[in-house]
Amino acid sequence: MSKTVKHxxxxxxxxxxxxxxxxxxxxxxxxxxxxxxxxxTKAEVTATTSTAGVVNVGQTYTAATYNIGFGAYxxxxxxFMDEGYMADGTKTVGTHSCAVSKESELSCTNGDISLLSTxxxxxxxxxxxxxxxxxxxxxxxxxxxQRSLITDAFPGYTTYFAYNFRSAYLAYPxxxxxxxxxxxxxxxxxxxxxxxVRRSYPIDESFPTKFFDLDRCFVVMxxxxxxxxxxxxxxxxxxxxxxxxxxxxxxxxxxxxxISSEYAKGNYVIVGGDFNHALCGSVDLYxxxxxxxxxxxxxxxxxxxxxxxxxxxxxxxxxASCRGDDIPYEKxxxxxVTIDGFIVSGNVTATTTNVDNGFExxxxxxxxxxxxxxxxx
Numbered sequence: 026m027s028k029t030v031k032h033x034x035x036x037x038x039x040x041x042x043x044x045x046x047x048x049x050x051x052x053x054x055x056x057x058x059x060x061x062x063x064x065x066t067k068a069e070v071t072a073t074t075s076t077a078g079v080v081n082v083g084q085t086y087t088a089a090t091y092n093i094g095f096g097a098y099x100x101x102x103x104x105f106m107d108e109g110y111m112a113d114g115t116k117t118v119g120t121h122s123c124a125v126s127k128e129s130e131l132s133c134t135n136g137d138i139s140l141l142s143t144x145x146x147x148x149x150x151x152x153x154x155x156x157x158x159x160x161x162x163x164x165x166x167x168x169x170x171q172r173s174l175i176t177d178a179f180p181g182y183t184t185y186f187a188y189n190f191r192s193a194y195l196a197y198p199x200x201x202x203x204x205x206x207x208x209x210x211x212x213x214x215x216x217x218x219x220x221x222v223r224r225s226y227p228i229d230e231s232f233p234t235k236f237f238d239l240d241r242c243f244v245v246m247x248x249x250x251x252x253x254x255x256x257x258x259x260x261x262x263x264x265x266x267x268x269x270x271x272x273x274x275x276x277x278x279x280x281x282x283x284i285s286s287e288y289a290k291g292n293y294v295i296v297g298g299d300f301n302h303a304l305c306g307s308v309d310l311y312x313x314x315x316x317x318x319x320x321x322x323x324x325x326x327x328x329x330x331x332x333x334x335x336x337x338x339x340x341x342x343x344x345a346s347c348r349g350d351d352i353p354y355e356k357x358x359x360x361x362v363t364i365d366g367f368i369v370s371g372n373v374t375a376t377t378t379n380v381d382n383g384f385e386x387x388x389x390x391x392x393x394x395x396x397x398x399x400x401x402x
Contacts, residue, residue, distance in 0.1 A: 061225065061240055068185040068212075068221035068244050071176055075183040077217045079249045080256045080293075082398045088153035089144050089380075090297035090365055091391035092262070092347075095160045095208060096133040096171055097124035098388040100354040105198055106266060107350035109318040109360060117315070117351040122203045127167035134171050136386035138178045144380060144393055150179065151393065154213040155260040155297040159186075164194075164204025172211055182213040185246055187223035189262060190239045210244050210298075212260045218246040219255075224283070226276040228264065238264065243280060243298070250293060250398060257287045261298035270322040273301060277328060284370070285330035293398045294333070294370040299347075299389065300324060304335045304366050311345050315360040318349055332371040338363065338392065344379040346390045354384050366392045372400050 080086070098104075103119035110116055124130040142150050159175065160166040176184045188209040195203040212221075226241035243261035250256055261280060264272045284294045302324035303310075308317050326334060338344070345361035348354050369375050375396035382390050 061228075062188060062191070062223070062242070064223075064225040066187075066223050068187045068223050068246075070221060071184040071186070072217070073176075073180055073183055075181060075215050075217050079251050080216065080398060081251045085395060085397050086153070087145050087151040088155065088258075088295070088297060088367075088394040088396065089141060089151045089391050090155040090157075090260075090299070090367065090394070091137070091141065092157040092299040092365060092387060092389040093134070093137045093159060093171070094387040094389060095124070095158045095163065095166050096130040096137070096169065096386075097121070097166065098350070098384070098386070099125075099129060099133065100384050102350070102388070103352060104350035104388075105201070107318075107320075109349055109351040110316045112314050112316060119351045122198055122201045123165040124167060127169065130166050130169050133386040134169060134174055138175060140380075140382060140386065140391065142178070144391060152215045153258060154179070154182070155258075156211040156213075157260070157262040157299045159209060159211040161207045161209070163206045163208060164202075165206060172209075175211060175213070179213050182215055183217045185212040185214070185218065185221040185244060185260075186210070187242060187244045188240070189242045208239075210242065210260045210262060212244060212246060212258075214246065214258075216248055218248050218258075221246045224279075226263065226279055227272065229267070229272050238266070241276065243296075245283075254290070255287075255292045256398060257284070257292050257294045259284070259294070259296040259298070261296055261300065263299065263301045265301045266320055267301075267322070273322055277302075277324075281328075281330045281333075284333060284368075288330075288332055288370045288372075292370075293373050295373060295375075295394075295396065296368040297366070297392075297394065299365050301364055303362050303364060305337050305341060305363065308362060310342065310363070311361045312357045313360045314358045315349065315352075318351070318360060321362055321364075329368065333368055334371070336367045336369055336375045336377045336394065338366065338377045338379045340379055340381075344381045344390065346379050346392055348384050348388050350388050354388075356383075365389055367394050369396065373398060374400060
């Protein structure tokens with residue numbers, strides 16, 4: 026073997042050793058900075074001028090749930106973890122992991138605020154607002170504090186915030202690293218809750234999935250009612266990218282057990298959020314030139330505890346709440362599905378509407394709820 030070849034092999038070996046060492050150090054760094062947020066912790070509360078009082082049985086209230094997608098998702102935005110197939114079998118994969126610019130991030134966030142401010146049929150803001158994927162200080166969203174921007178835009182509300190993603194620096198994907206993430210669930214309410222608690226969902230804690238997935242949770246706000254019970258309002262965000270749906274099944278068992286116990290006490294229960302399940306049992310309801318992607322799980326009414334139901338949107342057949350992120354959004358081409366909405370107990374009368382915003386500011390459309398406590402006659 027010539028000296029030149031030996032030098033080349035030595036250099037290659039040194040490079041391999043260096044790469045392995047760097048990866049090892051990085052894994053140690055991730056492990057050292059990884060921890061799950063404890064279960065049953067208090068949500069962070071920002072007290073404003075909202076009224077302390079009771080929710081009146083028989084009175085009509087409004088709410089909205091909306092996954093704002095950390096302010097990144099313009100209609101042409103695609104996400105690197107999303108994969109799919111066109112109807113002819115062509116594979117499709119998204120591109121980005123971060124918002125394309127700070128200007129785009131602010132534009133989407135301000136668009137979300139404007140949309141929510143007038144989302145009711147009469148052009149007003151709802152009594153309760155449930156938001157998911159709200160960033161506070163993340164590299165992917167250019168450190169725009171969405172929580173503060175949204176809270177400041179609704180000064181008559183009390184806000185409740187719980188983190189479900191606090192990560193060390195994620196050097197993945199290599200071309201556009203996600204970086205550090207601080208993100209969570211934000212709930213705004215015209216009435217002050219008597220308590221607010223973050224509850225943990227089971228997640229996939231295998232290596233390396235645990236570093237890149239959210240620390241999934243749901244947040245429980247309790248409001249006294251005029252008949253001596255409570256309205257238990259839940260803001261929830263269940264897992265996506267769960268092959269086989271095993272983790273989501275465990276999460277569904279957790280939330281089902283919780284809401285069933287609350288209903289048994291005579292309380293009124295409303296669960297809103299991003300369920301990452303096709304609600305109302307349909308995965309192929311909308312026109313598309315793509316196949317149904319692997320990440321879509323189906324939620325059948327038989328999987329809900331007794332006395333609970335999904336509130337089917339009045340315009341379910343026409344408007345979806347979520348789009349696929351493997352290709353830019355094009356109506357009738359991109360896969361769409363309704364995975365956002367509300368589940369209510371049998372003593373709540375409710376209707377919902379999927380708000381058609383054309384996925385202008387997020388890969389989700391908001392869902393609006395009109396409800397009253399007390400079963401319909």
